[in-house]
Amino acid sequence: MRKVLALLVFATAILVGAQPAAASYATTVTNFDAAGNQVTRFDTAGNAVDAHDGDLLAAGGSYYLYGTSYDCGFGWQQGGTPFCGFKVYSSTDLVHWTDRGALFDATTSTWQSRCNGNTFGCYRPHVVYNAATARYVLWINTYDIGVGYHVFTSTTPTGPFTEQAIPTLAVNNGIPPGVNNGDHDVFVDDDGTGYLAYTDWRTGGDIVVERLNSAYTSGTGTYARLGQSATEAPALFRRGSGYYLAYSDPNCGYCTTGTSVKRASSPLGPWSAGTKLTTDSCGGQPSFVADIEGTYVYGSDLWSNGAPNEALANFFWAPLGFAGDGSVNAIACSATASLTLTGGAAGTQVHPADLDQDGGVSGYRTYCDVGGNVQRSQSFVASRTGTLSAVSYTTFQRGYPNAGLRIAVHTADSAYRPTGGALFSTVVPASAVGWSPRNITVHPGLSVSAGTRYAIVVSSSTTTGCYGLQYHDGAPYPGGGEAYSSNNGASFGAESNRTVKFQTSIGTTNPALTATATASSSFEGCCGWRLTALTDGQDASTPTSMGWSSTNSLNVNHTEWVSVDLGGVKAISRVTLLPRGDAGNAGEGFPADFTVQSSVDGVTWTVLAARTGYPKPAAVAQHFDFGTQAARYVRVVGTGLRNTNPNDPLYRMQLAELKVA
Numbered sequence: 001m002r003k004v005l006a007l008l009v010f011a012t013a014i015l016v017g018a019q020p021a022a023a024s025y026a027t028t029v030t031n032f033d034a035a036g037n038q039v040t041r042f043d044t045a046g047n048a049v050d051a052h053d054g055d056l057l058a059a060g061g062s063y064y065l066y067g068t069s070y071d072c073g074f075g076w077q078q079g080g081t082p083f084c085g086f087k088v089y090s091s092t093d094l095v096h097w098t099d100r101g102a103l104f105d106a107t108t109s110t111w112q113s114r115c116n117g118n119t120f121g122c123y124r125p126h127v128v129y130n131a132a133t134a135r136y137v138l139w140i141n142t143y144d145i146g147v148g149y150h151v152f153t154s155t156t157p158t159g160p161f162t163e164q165a166i167p168t169l170a171v172n173n174g175i176p177p178g179v180n181n182g183d184h185d186v187f188v189d190d191d192g193t194g195y196l197a198y199t200d201w202r203t204g205g206d207i208v209v210e211r212l213n214s215a216y217t218s219g220t221g222t223y224a225r226l227g228q229s230a231t232e233a234p235a236l237f238r239r240g241s242g243y244y245l246a247y248s249d250p251n252c253g254y255c256t257t258g259t260s261v262k263r264a265s266s267p268l269g270p271w272s273a274g275t276k277l278t279t280d281s282c283g284g285q286p287s288f289v290a291d292i293e294g295t296y297v298y299g300s301d302l303w304s305n306g307a308p309n310e311a312l313a314n315f316f317w318a319p320l321g322f323a324g325d326g327s328v329n330a331i332a333c334s335a336t337a338s339l340t341l342t343g344g345a346a347g348t349q350v351h352p353a354d355l356d357q358d359g360g361v362s363g364y365r366t367y368c369d370v371g372g373n374v375q376r377s378q379s380f381v382a383s384r385t386g387t388l389s390a391v392s393y394t395t396f397q398r399g400y401p402n403a404g405l406r407i408a409v410h411t412a413d414s415a416y417r418p419t420g421g422a423l424f425s426t427v428v429p430a431s432a433v434g435w436s437p438r439n440i441t442v443h444p445g446l447s448v449s450a451g452t453r454y455a456i457v458v459s460s461s462t463t464t465g466c467y468g469l470q471y472h473d474g475a476p477y478p479g480g481g482e483a484y485s486s487n488n489g490a491s492f493g494a495e496s497n498r499t500v501k502f503q504t505s506i507g508t509t510n511p512a513l514t515a516t517a518t519a520s521s522s523f524e525g526c527c528g529w530r531l532t533a534l535t536d537g538q539d540a541s542t543p544t545s546m547g548w549s550s551t552n553s554l555n556v557n558h559t560e561w562v563s564v565d566l567g568g569v570k571a572i573s574r575v576t577l578l579p580r581g582d583a584g585n586a587g588e589g590f591p592a593d594f595t596v597q598s599s600v601d602g603v604t605w606t607v608l609a610a611r612t613g614y615p616k617p618a619a620v621a622q623h624f625d626f627g628t629q630a631a632r633y634v635r636v637v638g639t640g641l642r643n644t645n646p647n648d649p650l651y652r653m654q655l656a657e658l659k660v661a
Helices: 109-115 531-535
Strands: 025-030 052-059 062-068 086-091 098-102 123-130 135-141 149-154 181-188 194-200 206-212 219-225 232-239 242-248 259-264 275-278 285-292 295-302 314-319 336-341 355-358 365-370 375-381 386-395 405-412 418-428 438-442 446-448 453-459 466-472 482-485 493-495 502-506 516-519 560-578 593-599 606-611 622-640 657-660
Touching (some): 052 181, 052 285, 062 123, 098 606, 135 181, 206 232, 232 285, 295 336, 314 336, 375 405, 375 502, 386 405, 386 466, 386 560, 405 438, 418 438, 418 453, 516 531, 531 560, 531 657, 606 622, 622 657
Antiparallel strands (some): 062 086, 123 135, 135 149, 181 194, 206 219, 232 242, 242 259, 259 275, 285 295, 355 502, 365 466, 375 453, 386 438, 386 446, 405 418, 438 622, 482 493, 516 560, 593 606, 593 622
16 A cells, blocks of 8 residues: 655745845755755754644744644554644744644544554645635545545634534545555645645545645635656646646655656646656655745655654755856755745754853754663863752653653763763653654753753663664763773763753742733732732742632533743743641642643643643642743643632642652
8 A cells, every 4th residue: 555645835925915125034844964964953941843744934024833743753554653743833944833732622533543653644734725715725635525625714824723614526525445546745826826736645646736726725616637657746836827736746655756847837737748857856755845935945754664664764955056048957965055034034053041162053863772781971060169960861762662761860071971870860751752743841950060061961771662862973072082982881982072951050040930821810819829829939839929819700610721821932941839837728729630741832832741640749840841842832721620628619720839850
C-alpha cells in the first residue's frame, strides 16, 4: 500500500486589511551545516519544530506555519499509535518560530478513530484566508471518508478551527472510504477564486485541479486533469500571468524522490509537459512552493530514513530561479537561503528568567543511543553562586524505550568527565519524553558555586529503543564539553569539540509574581479572599491573604478557571499551585480534575498537565513540570471540584498562590 507523502506548502502571503508600510528585512534560513549535514530547526523555546506536511500563511505582519505533529508517537500503519494532531507556529522572520498549539482538539475519540495508526492517518493541513467571508479555511487529507478531505474554518489564523460540512468534489465523491484522493494544495488566485489541487489515486496518481466554491469549503465540479501517473504532492502557485504546479515525480512516501513542474495560462489548463527540476529534491520530497513577497521559495521534506514516525524529519528551503522565458531553473541544494521580507522583522529566542548557561540552538544534529550501557554527559561551569533551579536537556525517544530517562547532576573534572556520586538525580518516565526533540526540564534545587564545573549525565536502564540527543561538533559552548560512556558510567571519555544541547538556570525568579489574574468568577467579599492574592507572593493562607476562590453560591459540580498574564512571552517549565492552608481547611477547594494550560495569545491553549481524581493535598506546594514552553498566559481549568469542606459544603475552586518557573 502507498505511504502518504507529507507536503508542506508555503501559501501566497495574504495580508488582512490595510497594513502600515514596513521596512524590508533580510533573513537567512539554514538547511545544512558546512559539511552538508542536515540540521534541526528549533522554535523559540528550544524545541524542534514539529510541523510537517503543511503550509505557510502570511497574515497581519506574521507568518504562520502549519503542519502535522509526530511528537506523540504516531506511526504510519503502526496499529495502536495515537494521532498527534496538527500544529501551528508563528514567526516574523521565517527563522524564529513560536509554538501556538493545536489547530483543534485531536485527542477526542472521533479524531483518534479517523486518524490513528490503525488507519492510513491524516495529513497536510493547508490554510488560506477568504477575504469575502473573513474566515481562515483549513483543508486536511484523511482516509475515513470517500472524498478524502475534511474542512474547517476559524476567525483567527491560529484557530481553534471548527469542522464544516464534508466537501463535495468532482472526483472520487460518494464512494467508500479508502485510498481515493491524496495529497492536496489550496490556492487562491489574484481575483479571489479558490482552487484545490489534489492527487487521484484511483487513476494511479494523476493530479486534479478543481475550482472551489466562494467559501473555499467545497468543490464546484469544474476541474481539469493533468494526465499524470505515479505522482503526488501538488503545489500550485502563480508568477505574473503564468501558473505553475510542482509535484513529486515519482511518488514515494517518506523517501527521496524528484521534483517536476508544469506550466499553464490558467489553473484549469491546458498544462504543459513536466520538466524535472531536481532528481532528489535535495535529499527529500517536494513539499511547497511559496510566493514570499515576490520570491518563490521551494521546499522539501527531508524525511528520516523512511521511518513510520517522522518526528525527526528536517526541511530544505531555497528560492527558485527563473529564466527569461519564465521557465524554472534547476534547483541548487544550497546550505543556506537568503530572502528579503517586505513585512518581516527580527525574531528572538525566549529564555528562562534565570538562564545561566546555554548551548544555543543553531547547527545541531540528531543522534539516538542513550540506554543500556551507553550514557552521555554535558559539562558546564556555573557563572554565579545560587540555586540550580532548572536543567534542560534536549532529547527524544525512538523504538519504544521500556524504562525512563535518568537525568543527574555531578561535579566534573577539567576533561569534562563527571566525577563522584550524583548531587541530584531523577527519572523522567518514558511517557513524558516525546518523539520530536524537545527540552526535558528538571528542577534540581541544588546549591552550586560560581566557577565550579558540573556535568549533566543522562542514562536509562531501557532494554528496547533509545533516548536521543542534539549534538554540535563545532564547540558552540566553549565553557564545557560532552563525554561518552559505553560501560554504564564506569568511565567516560570526552568527545572533541562536541556540545550536546542544554540549558541551566540559577535563581528562583517567579514570573507570575504580581501578575494580573482573571478568572471565571472570584469571591471578593471578605476574609482575605481576592483575585490579586493569587499572585501576591504569600504562599500561606492568612486572614489578610487567603488566596483566590471562585464564587460561593453554587451547590453543584461545575467548571471554574483562573488565568495569569505574565506580561510577555516567557520560557516556562513548571507551574506550582499552593493549596489553601488555613487550620481545619488545608487542601479544601483544590480541584480533583483539572488541566494546567499555556497560551501565547490567550486564544489558543496548550495543555501542559492534566490530572483526574487528584487527591486532596496537604498545605504544601504542588509542582507540575513539563518541557520548556513559550507562554504569556498560564491557566488552571478545574472541571471537577470538591465539596468536602464540612465548614462550607459548596463546590468551589480555591488556590492560595500560583507560581511559574
